[in-house]
Amino acid sequence: MQGVKDTSDTRASNKPSDGQKEQAGGPQKPPTPNPGPSRQQALPYGIVGADLKEVTRRVPLDEPPPLPENAKLKSIGKPVSRLDGIEKVTGRARYTFDIQLPGMLWGARVVSSQPHARIKSIDTSAAERYPGVRAIHVLERVLATAKLRDANAEKGNRYPTIRYAGQPIAAVAADSPRAAEAAVKLIKVEYEPLPHVTELEEAMKENAPRVFPGPTEQPATAGGGGAPPGLPQKGNVRGPDTKPRGVGPRGDVAKGLRESDVVIEAEFRTQVQTHVPMEPHGLVADWRDDGLTLYASTQYVGSVREEAAEHFDLPKSKVRVISDFTGGGFGAKYGIGNYGLLAIHLSRKARLPVRMVLDRREEHVSGGNRPNSIQRLKLGAKRDGSLVALQLQAYGSGGVAGGAGVGFCHATLYSCPNVQVEQFDVFTNAGPCAAFRAPGQVQGIFGLEQAIDELAEKIGMDPLALRGKIDVSGTDDCVARAQERKVGAERFGWNKRRPAGSDKGPIKRGVGFAQSQWLYLVHRHTACEVRVTGDGSVEAFSATQDIGTGTRTILAQVVAEEFGLRPEEIGSYVGDTRYPTGPASGGSRVTSSLTPAARNAAYRCARDLAARLAPILQANADDIVFADSKVMVKGKASSAMPFREAVKKARFQEISHRAERRDDYDGYMMQTDEMSISKHGIGGVQFAEVSVDTETGIVKVERLVAVHDCGRPINPKLTESQIYGGVIQGVSYALYEERHLDPGSGQQLNANVDQYKIVGSREVPNIEVILLEQLGAQSSTDARGVAEPANVATAAAVANAFYNATGKRIRTLPMTPANVLAALRA
Known part of the structure; x- marks a missing residue:
């Protein structure tokens, strides 16, 4: 990635996390602790089937030997079906929504009917007398919103100020x-209504009603969001943030634009998208004298525990969080949320479990959203396509929360010497935003990739060839995209692309292309425990969670590889804070964080077992081999015996080893308290084919080819499933999804799954997924995540295909008939 100081070859501390909140100031220079004993090790590096070679890295002495490419492995890299698939399709899987505890009470919330108001009084007396009521609680504070830098800037009140309808x-x-x-x-x-504003551009006006009466701050949390500290704020406009993801401006943009042969100048607009997971936000709180147990539909059991312990002044050891299954989470399901805060208060008062699950309206209004944006972009280049200058001014509204930026792609995706990015938060009286599958990057790529295509046309260059010229950072993701462009273009038939607007009739077809970029993240405090019991059972434990991505399965595959077993023979346990600390399910970090720790623990456990079996097999421990669910001496097939039989002969009760996720062998670009960010990344390219009915304004995505990299794919079937999901969600964002607020009342008009249109089965395109296996010589598994990138490039690829079909740029999302017809008339 461009423009960031390299701080590689440092090592993260192994001390326990002191909280899951990141510093709002963003990335920091990593500490330099003792990396421990290590050795020089030759490791496979490069794209399998294209340019695989060896590089030398310094590797800790107790790590396992390097894995070969997937074709030479038995379990890793194989399309294993989900181990919990049968539980899910038969209904045996227990989600938070399904939790039923003895004596459990049902929670319901009172939410504001006003978009902005002071509460004068709250009378709960009639509710207290209602039959069956066990407890009532009034919130003293509201989570997930920005806070006044100076609390005295607002008139004092015993109740929190209402800032959005549905609070x-x-x-x-x-x-x-x-x-x-x-x-x-x-x-x-009883309310004292205050003036309100719900629309982005109205809120930007100098005389607009103030959402907050003074400057605000909002530290980031485990789920992202937040805003850099100390930025200026004028009215509702806070910023600019000139260093998204820590990447600051460079060069002289004004001079670069003057020296450019071609300048592209355009404005792009994106809408508010709500999360709409299959299972809504929910939590069951069970406060007993000996502690607090929480059953949460969450992406991070760790942050739920952290927040509950903090807000209720409890030792973390007294808070247990369980998430057996989570029915989807795209970035908003972190922490306890206001619904969880209320459930815990009620449980403490009633001394009984309390269930609090949002209904669909509440989910839309207060469950989080992807912010909207107005992006004003200037791009300067030479006639040969070399970028000279890039200038962006972006405004976005996360409602009453900060974090409405448009990502980091403008400063990092392409080589450009002069870059200036300014991103502003604009507060409105609307529900708070939250992280949403590649926060900001989806909006930013939509504008940037269209501008790059527009540049290509102006200088008469093929869009793929232009990217080949400017996508030259030399990082792993850049190298991968070059191969992906080649593979994808051949599979898609890019050479058959016609000039824009070639079709003569009302139905016009076209093809488009866009690139994706996301971070290769590692959750710093990740551990895994592997146990072998005396009957031959093998189990793996980690306090991560499975939000539908297949974490249980990949954990079992990695452990199975070390023991020569089938994944089905491994007990894989996640979703409980009593297990070793696991990563958050967000930012595409679970696989990259968990699998090296799991493999290291399994390797140590297997070598320990080998030492115990060596006397029985009359061999050296180093010669004991685990393969095909058997144990044998290397080179002696006659010595083979079933795994379980061999373990029983060793006569022990249990072997247990725990391993933590070590730092990448090649170091990191930057680190926060929670995450390590690689100098490399993940990404992909996407080719889209669309049809546009120029009479009705209806756009249909007919075909999409997605070529992606994720380091070593641990399970290609699950990886492809993630990419399918990202593409479908991206199509839905591009064509349909949009929150509509009534400016007069501040109420959401389509807070349901009827008027809030989501892509349906008949609207899903023909999707083809191609995976690159790319070994980066970074960890004992070389796995990276894949959840974000397929969502990042989809809308941009569809927009570029729209132009190729019609000869008109569509710069406003979603591509509804109204927006399409307006673009065609422009």
Whole structure:
């Protein structure tokens, strides 16, 4: 990645995390602890089937030997079906929504009907008398929003100021859902209404109603979001942030634009998208004298525990979080949330478990969203395509929260000597944004990749050839994209691409291309424990969680490889804070963080087992081999015996080894308290084919070829599934999804799954996925994530295909008939 100081060859500390909050100031220089004993090791490096070679890295002495390419492995790299698939399709899988505890109460919330107001009084007396009501709690503070830098800037009040319609105020716990819903309707809230503003451009005006009466701050959390500290704020506009992801400006943009032969200048707009997971946000709180147990639909059991312990002044050892299954999470399911805060308060008061699950309306309004954006982009280049200058001014609204940037692609994706990026948060009286599958990067790539295509046309160069000229950072992801462009163009038939607007009739077809970029992240505090019991059972434990991505399965595959077993023979356990610390399921970091720790623990456990079996097999421990669910002496097939039989002969109760995720062998670009960020990245390229009905304005994506890299694919089937999901979500964002607020009342008009249109099965294109196996010589598995990139490039590829079909640029999302017809008339 361009323009960031290299701090490689440093090592992260192994001390326990002191909290899951990142510093809002962003990346910091990594500490330099003792890396421990190490050795020089030759490791495979490069793209398998293209340019595989060896490089030398310094590797800790106790790490396992390097893995060969996937074709030479038995379990890793194989398309194993989900180990929990049968549980899911038969309904045996227990989600938070399904939790039923003895004596459990049902929670219901009181939310604001006003978009901006001070609460004058709250009368709960009638609700307290309602039959079946066990507890009532009024919120003293609201989570997930920006906070005033100076609390005295606002008139004092015992209740939090209402800043958006749907903001939680109080909650009731009752014996039944019906009783809880009836009781909340009896709670009387008296408001003092205040002026409000819900639209981005209206909020930017100097005389707009103020969402906050003074400057604000919002530290990032485990789920991202937040905003850099200390930025200026004028009215509702906070910023600019000139260093997204720590990458600051460089060169002289004004001079670069003057010296450019071609200048592209355009404005792009993207909409607010809500998360709409299959399972809504939910939490069951069970406060007992001996501690607090939380069942959470979450992407990070660790941050739920951290926040609960912090807010209720409990030792972390007294808070247990369980997430057996989570029905989808795209970035908003971190921490306890306001619903969880209320559930815990109610459980403490009632001394009974309390279930609090958002309904669909609440999910849309307060469950998080992807911010909208207005992006004003200037791009200067020479006639040969070399970029000279890039200038971006972007405004976005995350409602009452910060974090509405448009990513880091403008300063890092392409080689450009002069770059200036300014990103502003604009506060509105709307629900808070949250991280959403490649936060900011989806919006930014939509504009940037269209501008690059426009440049290619102006200078008469093929869009792929132009990217080949400017995508030259030399990082692993850059090298991968070059190969992906080649492979994808051949598979897609890019050479058959016609000039823009070639079709004569009302139905016009075209093809487009866009590139994707995301971070290769490692969760710094990740561990795994592997156990072998005396009957031959092998189990793996990590306090990560499976949000539908197949974490249980890949954990079992990695452990199975070391023991020569089938993944189905491994017990794979996640989703409980009583297990060793695991990574958050966000930012494409689980596989890159967990699998090296799992392999290292399994390797140590297997070598320990080999030492115990050596006397039985009358061989050296180094000669003991585990393969095909058997144990044998290397080179002596006659010595083979079934794994379980061999373990029983060793006569022990249990072998257990725990390993932590070591730093990448090649170091990192930067680190925060929670994450390490590689100098390399992950990404991909996508080719789209669309049809546009120029009479009705209906766009249909007919075909999409996605070529992606994720380091070593641990399970190609699950990796492809992630890419399918990202493409489908990207198509939905490009064509359909958009939150609509009523400016007068501040209420969301389509807070449901009917008027809030999401792509349906008949609207999903024909999707073809091609994976690159790229070994980076970075860890004992060389695995990276893949969740974000397929979502990043989709809307941009569709937009470029729209231009090729019609000869008109569509610069506003979503591509609804109204926006399409407006673009065609422009």
